[in-house]
Amino acid sequence: MTELAELPAAPGAARTQGRPRSSRAHEAILEAVLDLLEEGVTVEALSMEAIAARAGVGKATIYRRWAGKDELLLETLIKLKGPPTQPLGDSVRADLIRLLSVVGQKDERAVRVMPCLMPEVSRSPEAYRIWQEAITEPRREVMREVLRRGVATGELRADLDLEVTVTMLISPLLLHRMVRWNPRLDEVDDLPEQIVDVVLRGVTA
């Protein structure tokens, strides 16, 4: 049987003897999970058989690496979302527009995967915690920092509620890009600018 040439094995593996694990198979498995989620399969309905088939891999190859679906999913999601976009340090307005513009643009796939994660997140406190810590909170913090800068320069009101403002900025974009909550917004091509302008006018000192 013709075996694919192997990449130089996963880093950090403390293995000493025998054939090293194929990093090619490793990647194929993670990719298969994302593929399936992207197609609309929920976490709950995601089957190990389907993952193995999609990855072109034996089930044993999956179970050799992860104890079960949960651990596999955790690693997959961490891979999915890299570090958040950083502001450029221009004006508050330009930075906010920049941060909003990348929502669902930089991560086409992540946007399609997210709705499939929602049931899990709203049911399991553990899933909720991971989702908060790894995905949403770091992105909110970046935006908070921009707003704090605006408060420090006097551009924004000193008594600004950071949490409310951050939520007001991101929520419309998230809801539109993730679930297309209001399809009429498809025709609005400068949504980030419009949102930032309304909010900034509302919270300017």
Next chain:
Amino acid sequence: MTELAELPAAPGAARTQGRPRSSRAHEAILEAVLDLLEEGVTVEALSMEAIAARAGVGKATIYRRWAGKDELLLETLIKLKGPPTQPLGDSVRADLIRLLSVVGQKDERAVRVMPCLMPEVSRSPEAYRIWQEAITEPRREVMREVLRRGVATGELRADLDLEVTVTMLISPLLLHRMVRWNPRLDEVDDLPEQIVDVVLRGVTA
């Protein structure tokens, strides 16, 4: 076997002979579906066996009424969301606050069910259409009407973009009440007022 007393059969049933269908069983089935969805079972993972067991009903009783899971779900969701809350016709500000305040309050159960519907909605164009027509669009229209009144009275800018404004008002509430996107907002007790005030200041004439 002690049979429960029957309510006077579902209306519109053109049946003439034999024992009429139990409207009690009918209701129990719909209720069971909502119960299960509320507990975090996704549409995909919702099983007819579980529904029948929860409703205290034979599976045949379900299949006698609906051809499959899809048709049963459709009827369930239509039952779930009644007509949207109506504005009182006070000030624009008071009406908007009122509309935002009921998000996820009037319909405790609907809020918990919604996340479980998201995967289905984002995967199936048909589900998306039904969701838009039956749930989100009627509620947006109520809010648009309030905004149009504000424009007519000169309270709001004449060139106001209704879609963007509606989305800016509702999205933060939806995201918070449905998936608790930002847990720090739990401590904010006047979120609707704050949002309305910022947006109104941003779009005042």
Next chain:
DNA sequence: GGATTCCGATACGGTTCCGTTCCGTATCGG
């Protein structure tokens, strides 16, 4: 070259759910 480990593939017994088909009983119209 020999030991060891991983590879993809296949098969296993066990579980859950499907949609249907029977029961024996209950409840209606005529």
Next chain:
DNA sequence: CCGATACGGAACGGAACCGTATCGGAATCC
């Protein structure tokens, strides 16, 4: 009272999936 239909419950054959085991071959270390 009788015929017709619905009821809850149980069982069916078939399908999908679980996690494990086993296979012959392939890759790497000692």
